Structure formats: C-alpha cells, structure tokens
Amino acid sequence: MKTLIFLALLVTSINIRxxxxxLTLSLEYMEQADQIYRQQKEAIEIAKELYIQxxxxxxxxxxxxxxxxxxxxxTINKDRAVEYLLRVKRQKPSYRFDIDYQIGRAHHYGLDxxxxxxxxxxxxxxxxxxxxxxxxxxxxxxxxxxxxxECENGKDIITRPARYSIEALNENINSPWPDYAPVLNxxxxxxxxxxxxxxxxxxADVDKDNFYFEDVFISRKTNGEWGPAENIGEPINTRYHxxxxxxxxxxxxxxxxxxxxxxxxxxxxxxxxxxxxxxFLTNRINSxxxxxxxxxxxxxxxxxxxxxxxPGGEGGIDIYMCxxxxxxNWYKSKSLGPVINT
Numbered sequence: 001m002k003t004l005i006f007l008a009l010l011v012t013s014i015n016i017r018x019x020x021x022x023l024t025l026s027l028e029y030m031e032q033a034d035q036i037y038r039q040q041k042e043a044i045e046i047a048k049e050l051y052i053q054x055x056x057x058x059x060x061x062x063x064x065x066x067x068x069x070x071x072x073x074x075t076i077n078k079d080r081a082v083e084y085l086l087r088v089k090r091q092k093p094s095y096r097f098d099i100d101y102q103i104g105r106a107h108h109y110g111l112d113x114x115x116x117x118x119x120x121x122x123x124x125x126x127x128x129x130x131x132x133x134x135x136x137x138x139x140x141x142x143x144x145x146x147x148x149x150e151c152e153n154g155k156d157i158i159t160r161p162a163r164y165s166i167e168a169l170n171e172n173i174n175s176p177w178p179d180y181a182p183v184l185n186x187x188x189x190x191x192x193x194x195x196x197x198x199x200x201x202x203x204a205d206v207d208k209d210n211f212y213f214e215d216v217f218i219s220r221k222t223n224g225e226w227g228p229a230e231n232i233g234e235p236i237n238t239r240y241h242x243x244x245x246x247x248x249x250x251x252x253x254x255x256x257x258x259x260x261x262x263x264x265x266x267x268x269x270x271x272x273x274x275x276x277x278x279x280f281l282t283n284r285i286n287s288x289x290x291x292x293x294x295x296x297x298x299x300x301x302x303x304x305x306x307x308x309x310x311p312g313g314e315g316g317i318d319i320y321m322c323x324x325x326x327x328x329n330w331y332k333s334k335s336l337g338p339v340i341n342t
Contacts, residue, residue: 108120202237
C-alpha cells in the first residue's frame with residue numbers, strides 16, 4: 001500500500017512539474033513571438049509558429065490562441081484558425097468584439113459556408129444591437145453583408161464543379177524556396193517569375209524574414225519541356241528585392257516592380273540578347289505618393305490595366321486602365337469604376 005501511495009505521489013509530482021515546465025515554455029514562446037511580431041513584421045511566419053507552440057503548450061493562454069488564429073487568417077492555411085479562435089471564444093468571449101466574425105472567416109476559408117453564415121449572422125446581430133460601438137475590433141456591417149453574399153455564392157458554385165487538374169511544374173521551375181508571380185509570352189514558351197531561392201540569387205544575404213531577397217528568373221520551353229530556370233541577371237536584378245509584374249505578348253517587354261516612391265511600375269526591353277536597364281513607366285500611371293504594384297498589358301500593347309491605392313477610387317486598391325495615343329505614348333488613365341471595383 002505504501003509503495004502504491006509513493007508511486008501515485010511520484011506520478012502526480014511529475015505531472016505537476018511537466019505542467020509547470022509547459023507553462024514556462026509557453027510563456028517563453030509568447031515573449032519571443034511578441035518581440036518578433038512587434039519589431040519584424042516581415043517575419044510573420046516565424047511569429048505565427050511561436051504563437052502556435054505557445055497555444056499548444058498552454059491551451060488556456062487566450063492571447064496565444066488569438067494571435068495564432070489571427071496570423072493563420074493573415075497567411076496560409078487560413079481555415080486552421082478555427083481551432084484557436086474557438087478556444088478564445090470558449091474561454092473569454094469578450095476578448096474580441098468581433099470574435100464571431102473572425103471565426104466565421106476561418107470557416108469561410110475552409111468552405112464550410114453554412115457554419116460561416118451562422119457566425120457571421122451572430123456577429124451581425126451583435127453589431128446591430130451595439131450601433132455606438134467604435135472599438136478597433138469592430139468590423140462594419142457592410143463587410144459582413146459582403147461575406148454573407150460570398151458564402152451564398154460559394155454554396156452555389158461548389159454544386160457545379162468544373163473539371164480541371166492542378167499539377168506542380170518540375171524542379172526546373174520550382175525550388176524549396178518561395179517561387180511565384182509567373183508570367184508567360186503569347187506563345188507560351190517563355191516564363192518569367194520571382195523567386196526567393198538561394199541558388200543563383202544575386203545576393204548572398206537574407207532579409208529580415210530570413211528568406212533570401214527576391215530575384216527575377218527566366219525559363220524557356222524546348223520540345224514541350226521547361227528548361228532549368230536561370231537568374232535573369234543585371235540590370236533587372238540587384239542586391240535587394242526585385243520582382244516581375246507582367247510580360248508583353250511578344251515576350252520583349254517585362255514590367256517590374258520597384259520600391260521607389262511608395263512603389264512604382266518600371267519596364268525593361270529585350271533586344272534578343274540582353275535586357276535593358278528598367279525605366280520608370282510614366283507618371284500617367286505611377287503616382288509618387290501612392291502604390292502601383294501590378295499590371296497587365298493587352299496583346300496589342302496599347303492598353304495597360306494596373307492597380308493603385310490612390311484616392312478617388314471605390315476604396316482600398318482599385319483597378320485602373322491607361323491607353324496610348326496615336327503616337328504610342330501613354331496619355332490617359334481612368335478607374336474601371338464601380339462595376340469592377342468595390
């Protein structure tokens with residue numbers, strides 16, 4: 001009997017010690033995550049993983065669970081936010097005024113539209129009954145109505161699935177590092193994309209988020225196969241971030257983004273051998289006080305569609321178009337208006 005009592009006390013002691021160690025470690029992860037999130041917004045994935053670890057070690061840590069869910073919604077695998085946000089609601093429903101809305105978003109991203117609608121309507125009822133509330137954690141009713149409409153559309157769309165398949169391109173294009181923003185010429189035999197890979201990068205340094213700086217890469221298709229991607233080189237790539245935006249139909253003009261002003265569009269021309277030094281597109285398109293960071297050109301190269309967060313639009317980032325005059329000069333930009341922009 002004494003032996004059994006001793007063993008029971010020993011197990012209890014070990015469990016208590018393990019719990020204390022878990023709580024201590026959870027707090028350490030929280031401190032690291034808070035510091036990274038405050039000082040290095042670019043390292044959001046690292047902060048997210050630390051918050052997840054903290055929330056896993058101490059499921060009662062409301063802040064850790066909120067931040068894990070919040071950062072899931074701001075990055076990839078957004079539907080995984082559900083687990084953490086539900087913990088927040090169960091333990092402290094007053095922690096966020098719009099907690100039901102955020103849970104709805106997580107279900108929405110997971111295509112669980114009916115559950116998302118349920119949470120959106122809960123939040124809609126709450127905000128309509130608190131019309132004077134103006135806290136930073138308030139989501140306006142207009143946005144909730146938009147989400148409800150998206151869910152109804154989503155329910156309709158998934159009942160009519162299209163036949164398609166998605167296949168990863170081979171290792172000649174993809175690397176273990178982020179590869180994105182592919183653009184092709186009209187023939188489909190030239191692909192230019194942005195990569196943060198180590199191999200072939202212009203810079204040996206990494207940025208604050210511990211990924212290598214963006215560089216532009218190019219691959220050409222021969223006999224139906226993409227050749228090994230190569231760094232497009234200078235003068236397009238520099239020691240810092242360089243990314244492509246669009247490619248003309250003939251493949252001879254590449255539009256790139258540069259962090260000049262608040263972010264502007266530049267272009268580089270290919271003469272069959274080399275790419276020219278990127279040039280400022282035009283102040284008819286670029287606005288020095290605002291950001292223009294994506295574009296696409298028509299096959300005839302006389303119209304350019306681009307995005308900007310300049311004032312005068314419908315709100316946030318809007319799509320604009322600019323056309324050329326008879327001499328081939330860009331001369332007039334205009335918003336696509338409320339039919340397209342929201």
